[in-house]
Amino acid sequence: RMVYSETNTGVITARTVSHAGTVVAQIDVGKAQTLMAVYTIPAGNDGHLLNYTAGVGKLDNANLSLYIRDGVTGAFRIKSEMSIYESIQRQEFSVPLVLREKSDIDFRALGATGNSLCTLNFDLILHKWGK
Secondary structure, X not given: OOEOOOOOOOOEEEEOOOOOOOEEEEEOOOOOEOOOOEEEOOOOEEEEEEEEEEEEOOOOEEEEEEEEEOOOOOOEEEEEXXXXXXXXXXXXXXXXXXXXXXXXXXXXXXXXXXXXXXXXXXEEEEEXXXX
16 A cells, blocks of 8 residues: 655656566555555454445446455455446445455456546455454
């Protein structure tokens, strides 16, 4: 997660290798955060992913995939997918997805034109061990 403590006046990027690598995160001017739908379960906690809601605007579409990287195995795996066209859709898990500590949640959207704007939010409960 990238967060800037004040309103940024320029674009801030994170790359795989300094200066020349692939951009993996970006904070747009004035946003002070990436607006990416990613999260890592903190050490000493389990996460329970209850649902997610995604949407695109008029004349827009996106294929959305929920990837989870288990904190132990290290491989990203698709846990859920949906196609969205000019709407908002919600995916509820009848049994929450249980995520171990240090697991990564990564939502990825791909539109037909490559310029789709997708909004996403998710509900997650953290359970601290021993509490």
